[in-house]
Amino acid sequence: MSKELVKKFMEIRVENVIRLKEMKEKGGKIVGYYCTFFPQELALAAGAVPVGLCGTKEEPIAAAEETLPRNLCALIKSSYGFAVTDKCPFFNFSDLIVGETTCDGKKKMFEFMGEFKPVHVMQLPYMKESKAALDLWVEELRRLRSRLESELDVTISDEAIWQAIDVINRESVAAKALCDLNQQEPPALSGMDLLTVIWSRGFNIDKEEIIEMLNELRENLGSGGDVAAGQPRVLITGCPIGLGSEKVVQLVEDVGGTVVALENCTGYKILPLQTDTSFDDPVVALAHKYLQIPCSCMTPNTGRIKLLTSMAADFKADVIIDLTWQACHTYNMESREIAKLAKRIGLPFLQLETDYSASDMENLKVRIEAILEMVEK
Amino acid sequence: MIAVGLDIGSLAAKGILLDGERQFRVIIPTGWSPRKAGEQLLDSLREQAGGAEDIRIVVTGYGRVSYQGADQAVTEISCHARGVVALLPKTDTIVDIGGQDSKVIRLNDAGKVIDFVMNDKCAAGTGRFLEVTANALGIDVDDLAASEDVSQEAAISSMCTVFAESEIIGLLASGVAKGSIIAGLHRSVGKRVAAMVRRLGVGEYIAFTGGVALNRGICRALSEELGRPVQVTDFCQFTGALGAALLAKDLG
Ligand code: SF4
């Protein structure tokens, strides 16, 4: 039964292309985004559908490299490649693309993208503790609100934002509760299934429906899934992973480990965050929430260490693997901090620096196998 | 029970057979088929031992995936650790340079692996790097150490195999002696590998294994760079196979 429910998530992308097309024909609006810093709530409040866009496949990278430098992170090249070749229907349908100045490569890539698509870029502050950072981010959210209003020809009421906040808060609770099932031994879901579910949900146009699907799967798995007991439990962190760039998750599970949790963006990173509804102004409430995202573009990024410390304990991790896409400087450098953390809590640690291609599979495999051999089970 | 360890590397395949106090070893070029190389190793070990029944086999090295005849496949990292501990029990740091990759392994007091690093895609500081550069010099890799001239070390800045090759050709053209270039090459490999060791922290007892450890010039450069002696046994090429054989013995 749960296998079939996971399959339903796998079908989301294909099914929702059709649904989006129908919706567009009836005048519906779509806002495309790439990163978890995008406040989905504002798009929902504008009556539009927010969709996460693809940047996790190898296939359009060659086309992107005609314009972008080769030594750029695969995620940026893939995102741009899909856009410029118009191979991603979700991109094609989008009325507006929203990006953030999370890293240098992305910020320049969005400039290029703006040459053939309406793109709105939000300026993200990097030192979230300062008052100026919060002020700037509130201002940026307001600027996005006006842009959405003018681009989509609507007015966004505070009331509508509060409603959207409630929906996304509930969606995060549902997704987190599902992920948390993997705290048990054996875990409820394999890492590949977990990734499929959590990543695919971003393509669904109906949030209430996705909440139901998540809850249904969770209830079904309550009595346990089909993952074998006794395998080394791996916690993965680092750059975003999606279907198409799952090679490290797949390799871990091919050589006899099980990925119990993904701290990455497409996984757990943002799920524990809830928008505080006691603020007077919903935009200020949203700004507070999104600034808490423990992404490596922040300095210092102590939130990631805190989150990983509790995840390692909660998910009873035996090993931590930190995945870095080549040329992602912030995650690459932050790996040093993760190594220190692993040492402190006494877990074997491995950083893997790679890209989407299959050329280094053998090398990665040896390293993953060796780190699993270090776990005494 | 007879224990066999097979280490099928990218360039050379090594095998060890342990039968009580008796020990046999064999080394052959891997060739194009790692599976065939494994079979060949086993045949020749069997022959040396005058037949063998009740065998346990552990396979390691990059050929471990394609060789099907083993009881267990274990990574080079674990096998090297096991082999080194048997040969040099005090070791806490292993530097292994093979044909295609180089790695550093840290061990705790019990000889257990606690951390390791491996070079990724690039061939810098591997046996392959030496082979290509020796070629550019028109010298056999095995003769590199004997031909170096440490009194006049040339500076080699490129660690990329392709660039180093052209750098060497440039140096030769401008009249720098081969011996100096070789000394420079050894130095650059030593530097590169020492940097890898430092990532994990330099230990007290460093063992150097893998085919490249046979090159005295690199041993010297590495130990100078690390400021500590590095231990090399005559067995250095067989460390992985020995570890595999000992793990096979554990299988009972
Ligand atoms: S890792 Fe950071 S920049 Fe990348 S998607 Fe996540 S939040 Fe955005």
Ligand code: SF4
């Ligand atoms: S993985 Fe790193 S380099 Fe790539 S988009 Fe995210 S933050 Fe930027």
